[in-house]
Amino acid sequence: MSTHLAVLAAEESDHNPIIPTAYDIVWSIVVLIIIGFFFWKFALPAYRKVMDERSEKIEGGIARAEEAQAKAQSALEQYTAQLAEARVEAARIREDAQDQGKQIIAEMKTKAQEESDRIVAAGSSQLAAQRQQIVAELRGDLGRTAVDLSEKIIGESLSDDVKRASTIDRFLSELDSVDAGAADKVGR
Numbered sequence: 001m002s003t004h005l006a007v008l009a010a011e012e013s014d015h016n017p018i019i020p021t022a023y024d025i026v027w028s029i030v031v032l033i034i035i036g037f038f039f040w041k042f043a044l045p046a047y048r049k050v051m052d053e054r055s056e057k058i059e060g061g062i063a064r065a066e067e068a069q070a071k072a073q074s075a076l077e078q079y080t081a082q083l084a085e086a087r088v089e090a091a092r093i094r095e096d097a098q099d100q101g102k103q104i105i106a107e108m109k110t111k112a113q114e115e116s117d118r119i120v121a122a123g124s125s126q127l128a129a130q131r132q133q134i135v136a137e138l139r140g141d142l143g144r145t146a147v148d149l150s151e152k153i154i155g156e157s158l159s160d161d162v163k164r165a166s167t168i169d170r171f172l173s174e175l176d177s178v179d180a181g182a183a184d185k186v187g188r
Helices: 002-014 022-154 161-187
Strands: none
Touching: 022 161
């Protein structure tokens, strides 16, 4: 044994502590191959599956986000178009209302003018009728007064209706001619 211990002691003195022994390297390679096989067979496919699922989720999320953005853009464009249509419609309604307002004002002015003309015509005809009535009353009163005065001046009775009417008519025609002459003088 002492020889055997001497060989071991010689080997230990020649052995470098940084470099592992051959049987350690061999068993380490075997264990590495076994672990690599299990990693390649079980862990790597599971990892790839998780990564593929995650990638699909991300890509699906991006696609959904792009789809949502496209829908939002479409809705915005539709809203903008509807808003523009509403503005055009509002402008048209406003113009129609203004035109109707102008038309109503014109109709009201026409009706007011017609009513004013009718009132003026009615007033004029009523005034003319009243004037004729007053003139007739005044002629009658003036005729009676003239007859009464002439009876007092002449001293005889003018009770005969025919005489009275002719005297009144003559007096009134003289009075009209005097009024017409006075009106001509005033007009000059």
